[in-house]
Amino acid sequence: MKTLRNMCLLLLAVMLNSGPIMAQASSKKKLSDDERMEWWRDSKFGMFIHWGAYSIIGGERGTKIAGGGAEWAMDKLDYTIEEYEKYPEMFNPQLFDADAWVTMAKNAGMKYIVLTTKHHEGFALWDSKVSKYDVMDTAPFKRDVVKELSEACKKQGIKFCVYYSIVDWHHPQAQGNLYPNYNISQHDDPSVVNPEFPEYYEKFMKPQVGELLKNYGDIGVVWFDGDWISDYTTEMGKDLYKYIRDIQPNTIVNNRVDKGRTGMDGMNNHPGEFAGDFGTPEQEIPDTGIDSDWEACMTMNGTWGYKPDDNNWKSSTDLIEKLVDIVSKGGNFLLNIGPDGYGRFPAQSIRRLDAMGQWTKKNGEAIYGASASPYEKPKWGRYTQKDGVLYAHIFDWPKDGTLKLNKDIKVKKATLLIDPTKELKTLGTSRELLIDVPMIAPDAPVSVVKIELAK
Ligand code: FHN
16 A cells, blocks of 8 residues: 555656646746746846857858858858758767856856757758657767857856747758849749648647747747748747747747848837837847837857957957946847857857856946836946936046036935945036046946946
8 A cells, every 4th residue: 555655655656747848847836927028027138059060160161151151151151951951961060068058158147048959051950750860860960059159158057048930941941032043032922932841830840849838848039030931921920929828828929030121130110019028129229219129139259150260359348338228228139159160169259258248247336127217318338227227338437537427416425336444525517417536447348337326
């Protein structure tokens, strides 16, 4: 009797521990839209990872070097499907270490990771049952990258998110009008449509997206791309958004799930209602704040995928200022890494992550959970605000030791963010608010003055 009882208890424990992840995800309380977006709005800073078979190619073929992003190697270096297949067949990045990747993101101050689970080349980085063109069946690697990275994120407490390309250059039904004769003027040409695309959508794409949502625990964001092909319709976008939220009700989805934007514009600008939770300006930061959720994605050099020929690196100072600029306008910053074909982050990227981590460790209070500034951009930098506190992020330190701010700011107390013990002298005049600061920037490249506001 006792043995039977023990067996029942054991069975119950096993069921509770190893129940399908989907059941775990969907049994969670359904949040309101604001609750659902909360972690993402507070996070501000995430890591984009562009990794695939193109990371072996590095944007080079013989004497040719692909212009722009090296993740477009298949298109730009004129590979046929058969020629290109040899790269997934040699994908074996023995130096891939999911824990080390996540640690680097965390140390940089990033709160979420978006991995290209399948980019335009069509090669899937997880164990897909829909297709054999994946890391387990085609590649010698035989390790499920999505599984390892999602588990490392969970272990280290950061959100795991998936990028998925709608266009698929390996799939005969989903190449859009981009391949093999890419022509940007055809982006919105509705006459160029593959009548078999709906079959790809129903039998390939949707099931693949379903796998990502059912088998890898909570997915923070589903980040679509390749939405511009004429074959993909707004009806599919709305259907897909619903499908995703039915599986994981609290997941966030970017605006490229639908057809609300013109060409490559970041924000929706077509009339009508569109699915998607946030806009996606790419390689640009809007001039002013935008009154809806948005995330600027950007490369550290000029390419998303690994490209040793591209040495046009943005400086760490520039990247820190971009983070502040984005937060001061109410957005998130999704900063890209293009690991190589062995699984290593480029040294230049690691240096920049380190520098950003040093800065965010000291100044994170002025970034995470902060919102857009109510004041116009000052000449010397940017403002962010949170809980009755205004943060002045100073890019150009005043040579005369006096910081000039908007006259409407009413101060209770001002200090340097890195030295809360020493109160700074302030003087309100009819034209501006003046704050006495040290002659030398205490925390270059961006020093922050914390201003507690009077009620
Ligand atoms: O074509 C892609 C590109 O390779 C890269 O993935 C970026 C990231 O946002 N999105 C596309 C262009 O919009």
